[in-house]
Amino acid sequence: MRILYLLTSAEVGGAERFVLTLMRNRRDGDEVGLLVLLDRAPLSAELDQAADWVRYLAMSPSSRRLDQMVTGLKDAVRDFRPDVVSSHLFHTDLVLALAGLAVPKTTSVHTQGFGSGDLVLTKSIARTVGLLSGRFDAVIPSSDSLEMTDFIRRYRYRNVVPVIRNAAEVPYAPAWEASSRTFVSLSRNHPVKGHGVLFAAAAPVLREHSEWTLDCYGAGIVPDDERMLELLADSDARDLLEAGRIRLLGPTTTPSAVLATASALVISSTYGESFPIVGAEACALGVPVITTELGSTPEFVHDPAFLVAPGDPAALSEALAGWVDATTEHRASLSAVARATAVDRFSAQRVVASYADVFETVIAARRP
Numbered sequence: 532m533r534i535l536y537l538l539t540s541a542e543v544g545g546a547e548r549f550v551l552t553l554m555r556n557r558r559d560g561d562e563v564g565l566l567v568l569l570d571r572a573p574l575s576a577e578l579d580q581a582a583d584w585v586r587y588l589a590m591s592p593s594s595r596r597l598d599q600m601v602t603g604l605k606d607a608v609r610d611f612r613p614d615v616v617s618s619h620l621f622h623t624d625l626v627l628a629l630a631g632l633a634v635p636k637t638t639s640v641h642t643q644g645f646g647s648g649d650l651v652l653t654k655s656i657a658r659t660v661g662l663l664s665g666r667f668d669a670v671i672p673s674s675d676s677l678e679m680t681d682f683i684r685r686y687r688y689r690n691v692v693p694v695i696r697n698a699a700e701v702p703y704a705p706a707w708e709a710s711s712r713t714f715v716s717l718s719r720n721h722p723v724k725g726h727g728v729l730f731a732a733a734a735p736v737l738r739e740h741s742e743w744t745l746d747c748y749g750a751g752i753v754p755d756d757e758r759m760l761e762l763l764a765d766s767d768a769r770d771l772l773e774a775g776r777i778r779l780l781g782p783t784t785t786p787s788a789v790l791a792t793a794s795a796l797v798i799s800s801t802y803g804e805s806f807p808i809v810g811a812e813a814c815a816l817g818v819p820v821i822t823t824e825l826g827s828t829p830e831f832v833h834d835p836a837f838l839v840a841p842g843d844p845a846a847l848s849e850a851l852a853g854w855v856d857a858t859t860e861h862r863a864s865l866s867a868v869a870r871a872t873a874v875d876r877f878s879a880q881r882v883v884a885s886y887a888d889v890f891e892t893v894i895a896a897r898r899p
Contacts, residue, residue, distance in 0.1 A: 532614050532894070533562045533564070533612060534562070534614070534616075536564070536582075536619070537565075537617065538565065540569040540572055540592075541567050541571060541572035541573070541575040543572075543573050543574050543750065546641055547578070549619065549641075550578075550619055551581055552698050552699065552882075553879070554578070555581045555879070556879035556880055556883045557883065558884070558887055563584075564584035564607070564611040564613060566585075566588070566603070566604060566607045567585075567587045568603075568623060569589065569592060570587055577784065597625070597626065597629060601626055604627065604630050608630075608632055614634070614635070614894050615894055616632065616634055616635070616637070617637050620641075621657045624656075625659060627667075628667070635894050635896075635897050636666065637667060637670070637889060638660070638670055639671040639695070640672045640683065642803055643674065643676065643678045643804070643805040643825075644678060644802050644803045646803060648721060649723070649803075661688050665690065667690055668893035669690055669691075669692045669889050669893050670689070671692055671886075672691065672694045673695065673696060673697050673806040673827075674694060674827040675827070676825075678826055679694075679805050692889055695882060696827065696830075696876060697806045697807075697808045697877070698881070698882035699812045699814070700815065701877070701878050701879070702787070702816065705816055705866065705867075706791035706818070707793075707819070707866040708791065711793060712742045713745070713792055713793055713794055714733065714745045714746070714821075715745075715746050715748070715789060715793035716745065716798075717749060717786055718748075718749045718799075718807075718809070719751060720750060720752055721751075722801070723800055723801065723802060724799065725799035725800050725801040725823065725841070726747070726759065726762050727762040727765060727766060728842060728843070728844050728847060730762055730777065731765075731766040732799070732847035732850075733745045733771075734767060734768040734771060736855060737776050737777070740855050743855060744778065745777045745797075746778045748782065748783045748789055750781075752780065752781055753780075763777070786809065787812065790809075790818050794854070795821050795837075795854050796809065796820045797820075798820060798821070798831075799822075799823060800825055800841065802825065806826055807828065811873060811877040813831070813869070814869040814870065815877065817867065817869055817870035818866065818869065819833075819854075819862065819865040820837070820869065821850050821851065822837070823842075823847070824838050824840060824841065825841055831869070836850060836853050837854065
């Protein structure tokens with residue numbers, strides 16, 4: 532089977548890492564191609580290595596030239612000759628829906644809601660994709676949460692198939708280090724990720740426990756970013772940044788190495804998340820997760836003390852303090868359960884097989 536994946540960019544994000552995982556773990560005999568709407572970016576080297584065929588349209592991030600994107604997609608389909616085309620983000624969904632291709636098409640839904648911090652254009656594109664979803668042979672949700680069910684209903688998605696969770700590559704051995712005293716956050720600079728909540732929650736815990744730190748990675752998570760500085764000031768945590776107790780370390784192309792430094796991963800998202808891949812990646816390494824309750828994030832947590840309501844700094848702070856106070860034995864037990872959960876539910880091979888089943892079904896349905 533020849534699969535053409537579509538991405539908007541090659542930046543280091545959840546959807547991009549998910550497609551990378553699917554390509555790396557393809558079934559024997561399958562061939563994978565990749566079309567990226569924008570130009571090369573930090574994840575390009577890994578994407579290029581994982582794919583059999585790659586093309587970048589090098590469109591400007593601000594481009595509205597859908598006609599050029601559609602033409603570029605048609606050219607890619609002509610040259611790669613895929614059996615199925617698979618999209619994973621709203622912008623590529625729109626291009627694929629408008630292209631009028633004869634080849635079977637699928638899309639995966641990785642978002643289950645929007646907030647005031649999301650662009651009006653993004654919301655409009657998502658609404659349009661929902662209205663055009665009948666042009667896809669399969670729409671694949673990434674979560675079976677009530678929020679995802681409601682999102683699919685409100686945006687009028689059609690041809691919806693059963694949920695396939697996101698995947699993580701499960702290494703041969705776990706990488707959790709019991710002696711770590713570092714909380715890690717791995718998320719881009721966007722209101723959905725709840726950095727203000729994270730800083731406000733972490734500040735009192737770090738002040739009370741001087742050996743603990745918070746390392747934050749992600750696009751735009753840098754010390755001179757105005758929004759980050761404003762959120763830290765609002766949380767009365769600028770001094771912790773200056774003291775190196777909160778570190779803003781920017782994007783990383785090696786999330787596994789970053790997660791291996793963590794005592795626990797903290798997901799502080801306030802809305803919209805369905806199944807953040809970083810949670811699955813942490814579990815695969817045996818790194819326990821402290822998270823807000825959104826979408827399928829409860830699947831990452833194995834002690835209810837570390838699952839909190841979104842947008843509640845006090846509740847998240849209590850969870851962080853509870854982790855600091857937990858015994859080494861309890862943390863180690865949660866590490867073992869997280870790892871077992873990843874092996875059972877989130878392994879790349881299991882998810883690749885589920886996607887292959889969908890691809891083969893839609894291909895067969897098109898045959899005379």
